[in-house]
Amino acid sequence: MSHHHLDLPQLIRAQGYRLTPQRQLVLDTLCAMSSHATASEIYEQVSAQMPALNQATVYRTLEFFVELRLIAKSDIGGQTVYELVGEQPHYHLVCRQCSHVAELAATQLADLADWLLVEHGFQADLDHVVIQGVCADCRASSL
Amino acid sequence: MSHHHLDLPQLIRAQGYRLTPQRQLVLDTLCAMSSHATASEIYEQVSAQMPALNQATVYRTLEFFVELRLIAKSDIGGQTVYELVGEQPHYHLVCRQCSHVAELAATQLADLADWLLVEHGFQADLDHVVIQGVCADCRASSL
DNA sequence: GTTCATGCAAAGCGTTTGCACGCAT
DNA sequence: ATGCGTGCAAACGCTTTGCATGAAC
Numbered sequence: 054m055s056h057h058h059l060d061l062p063q064l065i066r067a068q069g070y071r072l073t074p075q076r077q078l079v080l081d082t083l084c085a086m087s088s089h090a091t092a093s094e095i096y097e098q099v100s101a102q103m104p105a106l107n108q109a110t111v112y113r114t115l116e117f118f119v120e121l122r123l124i125a126k127s128d129i130g131g132q133t134v135y136e137l138v139g140e141q142p143h144y145h146l147v148c149r150q151c152s153h154v155a156e157l158a159a160t161q162l163a164d165l166a167d168w169l170l171v172e173h174g175f176q177a178d179l180d181h182v183v184i185q186g187v188c189a190d191c192r193a194s195s196l
Numbered sequence: 197m198s199h200h201h202l203d204l205p206q207l208i209r210a211q212g213y214r215l216t217p218q219r220q221l222v223l224d225t226l227c228a229m230s231s232h233a234t235a236s237e238i239y240e241q242v243s244a245q246m247p248a249l250n251q252a253t254v255y256r257t258l259e260f261f262v263e264l265r266l267i268a269k270s271d272i273g274g275q276t277v278y279e280l281v282g283e284q285p286h287y288h289l290v291c292r293q294c295s296h297v298a299e300l301a302a303t304q305l306a307d308l309a310d311w312l313l314v315e316h317g318f319q320a321d322l323d324h325v326v327i328q329g330v331c332a333d334c335r336a337s338s339l
Numbered sequence: 340g341t342t343c344a345t346g347c348a349a350a351g352c353g354t355t356t357g358c359a360c361g362c363a364t
Numbered sequence: 365a366t367g368c369g370t371g372c373a374a375a376c377g378c379t380t381t382g383c384a385t386g387a388a389c
Contacts, residue, residue, distance in 0.1 A: 066388095066389085069343090070343080070344090071342090071343060071344065071387085071388050071389065072388080073343095073344065073345080073387075073388070074387095075344080075345070076344090091378095092378080092379080093377095093378085105345090105346075106345085106346085107345070107346050107347070108378095108379090109345080109346075109347080109348095109379085109380075109381085110344080110345055110346070112378090112379060112380075113344080113345085113380090114344095117344095128271035128274075131271075133378085133379095146312070146316070146318050146320075148318075149321065155316070155318070157316070161308060161311060162308070165304060165305070165308060168304060169289070169327070169329075173289070173298070173300075173332065174331070174332025174335060174336075175289050175291075175298070175327075175329050175330070175331055175332060176329045176330045176335060177289075177327050177328070177329040178292065178327075178328045178329045178330075181327070181328040181329075182325070182326075182327055182328075183325075183326065184312070184318075184320050184321075184324070184325055185320070185321045185324040185325075186312075186318050186319045186320040186321045186324075187318070187319045188317070188318055189316065189317025189318060192317060192319060193317075209363095209364085212368090213368080213369095214362085214363050214364065214367095214368060214369065215363080215364095216362080216363070216368095216369065216370080218369080218370070219369090234353095235353075235354080236353080248370090248371075249370085249371085250370070250371050250372070251353095251354090252354085252355075252356085252370080252371075252372080252373095253369080253370055253371070255353090255354060255355075256355090256369080256370085257369095260369095276353085276354095
């Protein structure tokens with residue numbers, strides 16, 4: 054559970070919110086899942102451990118953590134996916150043809166981010182960037 | 197109607213498809229609208245000129261043009277928006293706080309695109325890139 | 340004890356689909 | 365004449381919401 058390096062109870066309570074088993078479980082589950090997941094995938098995993106937990110709670114909990122900026126919500130190929138905001142910002146390459154998703158460290162975006170901040174005062178969330186296109190395999194097979 | 201530089205009838209018929217008044221109207225409307233628009237915004241505009249035209253037709257028509265790669269479909273701040281693919285590729289900066297959307301020419305992305313192609317064989321659609329973050333105004337007002 | 344979070348069920352919204360008719364080819 | 369595209373209405377999936385109960389503080 055890599056998110057345990059942060060003091061979750063304090064982080065939540067400091068703002069007047071409450072730490073519930075449901076919130077802990079959702080965060081743990083998202084951490085255990087390799088990478089991005091849809092709300093229903095998360096719900097499936099979570100309800101295996103806590104069957105009473107409701108889908109509405111999953112949505113509310115995810116939204117809650119998104120607002121705390123502990124998890125990121127993005128649209129990947131028409132699907133809304135959630136992901137733990139980790140130490141290593143990364144972005145996604147989504148293939149328009151096969152829907153394959155690759156993850157890349159955001160180091161290549163650093164210059165762009167700097168430029169956006171200096172020239173436009175825009176502070177980019179590098180964790181949210183999704184780039185569509187055609188992946189190497191699909192390009193090869195369409196030759 | 198800046199898209200009239202392309203031979204729409206031929207482009208469509210060459211692939212065995214048909215050019216209908218509805219398809220023309222949707223494309224003209226999207227061209228007339230300053231920039232990106234949601235399906236319902238497009239439907240409103242379009243049905244003003246052709247009241248019988250159905251929402252389902254708008255969706256089917258938009259999807260049709262997306263597949264022809266005449267228009268781009270992206271998710272901006274949770275909304276699905278459509279946009280004519282013009283001569284000048286550009287990307288969007290979306291403010292997480294005020295939802296303001298700025299457009300920038302994709303020239304700053306060119307290097308990144310080159311790098312993606314060379315290093316990962318990934319051919320990026322620069323028209324689809326959406327970057328979330330906090331805009332200059334919101335950063336200023338939160339100081 | 341107070342208030343926030345949850346469970347439940349229903350509603351909401353954007354989008355898609357099946358079918359019969361009509362129009363572009 | 366053929367068959368693709370449209371209009372209509374219903375269905376669909378994802379997400380949100382109102383309310384009463386229950387749990388965290």
